Amino acid sequence: MNILVTGAEGFIGKNLVAELYNQGYKNIFQYTRKTSKELLDDYCQKADFVFHLAGVNRPINKSEFMSGNYGFTSELIILLKKHQNTCPILTTSSIQAELENPYGISKKAGENVLFHYEKDTGANVLIYRLPNVFGKWCKPNYNSVVATFCHNIAHDHPIQVKDPNRMLNLVYIDDVINELIDALNGRETAHGDFCKVPIEHEKTLGEIAELTYSFKQCRKDKSIPDMSDPFIKKLYSTYLSYIPKNQFSYDLKMNIDDRGSFTEFIRTIDTGQVSVNVSKPGITKGNHWHHTKNEKFLVVSGRGVIRFRKYGSEEIIEYFVSGDKMEVVDIPTGYTHNIENIGNTDMVTIMWANEMFDKDNPDTYHLEV
Incomplete structure (x- = not known):
């Protein structure tokens, strides 16, 4: 099976590619910003399944939202049509596609072009409107508050909590990857016109900050967080991935x-x-x-x-x-x-x-x- 992953070096893409290899998939076409257009054309001809994870969420110029999220999706569809390849396409959109901001508008436009493609060709299109995704390998001080909290607290840098009562809807990277691989095998979790990751967590900014600070304290009092709580278990694993390279060990009395x-x-x-x-x-x-x-x-x-x-x-x-x-x-x-x-x-x-x-x-x- 030939699997094309766009955005293969991104947060979700990197985790997905690693787990696909873990599960024995061998022919994984990894598209990144460094990949030539000629090679992408070849990938689109040979692909049996497309994970379209590439996108723009923090550009220098707001116009890049539309070119990166809508424009590249359109380019991908043109190449698939060129080769009459109607393999399934799974894409990760965002819950912000419901909002009238530049990022949300561009994600919504990308969704629409895929829905039109599905209607025109009969190809199976799966769109996941993801909430906040957290886990290892996410870039801190960028667009993830969890990654920022974990990185900054682990490195003794300050964090800002403007509204501790603000509620966040979160999904953990391993749960996301498990769902994407289920979708690859025809077991996606449908949710109306879209698909969803079935395991979600609702937490406030204040709760996340307090828990993350408690993880740092664990080393001093030799305690272990409550591993029976699924969210705490996932957040603690995330925090550990941001510990400075020279601080993996700590002394005992x-x-x-x-x-x-x-x-x-x-x-x-x-x-x-x-x-x-x-x-x-x-x-x-x-x-x-x-x-x-x-x-x-x-x-x-x-x-x-x-x-x-x-x-x-x-x-x-x-x-x-x-x-x-x-x-x-x-x-x-x-x-x-x-x-x-x-x-x-x-x-x-x-x-x-x-x-x-x-x-x-x-x-x-x-x-x-």
């Missing part, structure tokens, strides 16, 4: 003593926290129990033994653990427990607790195993 170290890695409100415990040879840590707090231990390096004794009992239960065999050991409530390094090297244990440590209510009581 290691609590070090002569026994080894203990370092908190991740803290979450609803799924507890993860820590890394390093014990030197012969060292025993623990000897405490919990009412409700529960944990999981995973030794990833070295050798050790985890001992348990039920409160009020004299029976000692032992679990021998090693980095050579990955196994998780649950720490049940009501059992005092400890972990001893019985090897000759440092023992490294990943420890998960079901709640963040609260110094005012630690639910941790000393008791020798």
Whole structure:
């Protein structure tokens, strides 16, 4: 299958081309501003499907709106007609096509020429009036408020929120790409005369700004955003794509003593926290129990033994653990427990607790195993 993608180096085009290759499509004709007219003519002759994503949204001169959005669409149709190629055409328009501004008027004109083409030739035309699209690879400080917020906050630059209550309708780039590929396979989501991305999010500017600032704070308090919220999950992934190249890593506080170290890695409100415990040879840590707090231990390096004794009992239960065999050991409530390094090297244990440590209510009581 020969697939023509115009605007292949743009935000949506770049993501689409990458996923088409991921899914095994090989013959992808990528049209950009650098592509010659002769090569575009060849593409229009051979194409079995056209993703028309090229357009102008931030020109120097307002007249470029019409030439870039209406004019190039007309040129594309002329070439397809020249070769009597009536393959399906999918184009990304904008919800601004409903507005009387230069950009909206030019997008509306581009839509109309495609509708006339469909009527004249019988070709299948799919028009998506997209709202605000956000995700990785979108150009900041250009025409996307989400990209601008993510980039500027990640780089410690200021942002402007003139109206925090302004509501935005947003679609995430992965959801857009999934819908476009569904359309390629005849499973488009129809919406009257147009098509739409079925998964949308409505958020205020204030909410987006607050969430983005919270992502930056996550590194300082070792927290993870609420990944159960679809929008937060998508926005956080977007934010991470704008982190400066020299700031991918960040330090953790290691609590070090002569026994080894203990370092908190991740803290979450609803799924507890993860820590890394390093014990030197012969060292025993623990000897405490919990009412409700529960944990999981995973030794990833070295050798050790985890001992348990039920409160009020004299029976000692032992679990021998090693980095050579990955196994998780649950720490049940009501059992005092400890972990001893019985090897000759440092023992490294990943420890998960079901709640963040609260110094005012630690639910941790000393008791020798």
